Amino acid sequence: ARRGLLLKGGAVLETLGKITAVAFDKTGTLTEGKPKVTDVLAFGRSERDVLSLAAALETGSSHPLAVAILDRAKREAVPVPPTAAASAVAGKAVTGKVGGLSLFLGSPQAAGDRAALSTVQTDQVKSLNDDGKTVSVLLADNQVVGIIAMRDEPRPDAVAGLKALAAVGIKTIMLTGDNKRTAETIGRTLGIEPRGELLPEDKQRIVREMQKQGEVIAKVGDGINDAPALAAADVGIAMGGGTGVALETADAAVLHGRMLDIARMIELSKATMGNIRQNITIALSLKAVFLVTTILGVTGLWPAIVADTGATVLVTANAMRLLAWRGANANVA
Known part of the structure; x- marks a missing residue:
């Protein structure tokens, strides 16, 4: 920890x-996880309207892409209207109603299932994607009204x-x-x-x-x-x-x-399991040696008891080495 x-x-x-x-x-x-809005494309509306409607849908979300849209809206002082019946479709989109408009904000693929993108819009999405940007399409009453592109480094x-x-x-x-x-x-x-x-x-x-x-x-x-x-x-x-x-x-x-x-984390797991195997070997080996020598009369009972206690100390000391573990990548920033 x-x-x-x-x-x-x-x-x-x-x-x-x-x-x-x-x-x-x-x-x-x-x-x-800190993407920034790089492009806002509007169709039949102003860019501020597109950003405003998208921000309304994303209000309250902690998703990085939602935060990016809300940050852009805040930075440009764009008004964010209240949203009714807002809901999220996992991995696809967010939906809701704003001022009587049924809104949908999601991936181009998900948006394409609801409304056909024009050739120009499709080319714009492709160009933004080729630049390594994540693209969301905004629909209002099943009409494409905006495209928002974000990039996360x-x-x-x-x-x-x-x-x-x-x-x-x-x-x-x-x-x-x-x-x-x-x-x-x-x-x-x-x-x-x-x-x-x-x-x-x-x-x-x-x-x-x-x-x-x-x-x-x-x-x-x-x-x-x-x-x-x-x-x-x-x-x-x-x-x-x-x-x-x-x-x-x-x-x-x-x-x-x-x-x-x-x-x-994986390296620590291997180091810990290796340490456990070492401790088992140390403990069993010492016990086996003194069990045999005690039975043969080479050592007495008290030396065997002391050895057993010593094994416990050795095992504990060996386990304590993990507290100083740093790993092979410890010095890599």
Whole structure:
């Protein structure tokens, strides 16, 4: 805990040392989770209207993309009207009513199921995606009225964290609800296999498929959309600052939100299990030696008792070495 690594029980600690693959969420896990609105495109309305309606839908949400929209609206002093019947469709969109308008804010794919995007709008979405931006489409009464693009930069230690896992033979994969182009852009930047346009149930399915292939998999995420996959994985790991649902569902948590701590957590598990095996060997070996020598009359009863107490002291001292454990990546920022 003093190093910001929280594990919920000994079984989790043991399983971590057996991990062969790690699946990461993107937003807030591989990236900083602090996206910024870069583009607001309006169709038949002003950009301020588009931002105002989007902010109304996102009011009260803690999702990083929602926070980005609300921050932009606040910075530009855009009025945020009250929303009625607001609801979220996990991994897809948010909906609600504002001033008699039925609003929908979600991914281009989800929006396309409700309203056809024009060729120009589709090209604009593609161009924004190619720049590594996450795009949301705003519908009003099933008509496209705006496109909002956001970008979230990778964590400074993301590449180092992935390399630390690769160095010990652990495979990595990125599972995200973002479009495939954005996922591929981030994947190339970080050097990780990307899987994009995934719903929460898709992430869960991929985790189970990897388990069927013999992988012992850890899932790392920070949002409510990650909860099903976190629960399905052999070990679910929540990043610090994640939602309450993610933290509750996960078996472990990286409290400081550092990517390198994933590798450190696995390394700590291996070090702890190795220490336990050493202690068992020390204790059983000493007991076996003095049992035999006492039976043969080489040593008396009291030396055997002293040796037994000494074994306890040795085992305890050996276990205490873990308090000074720092790991191979301790000096990597």
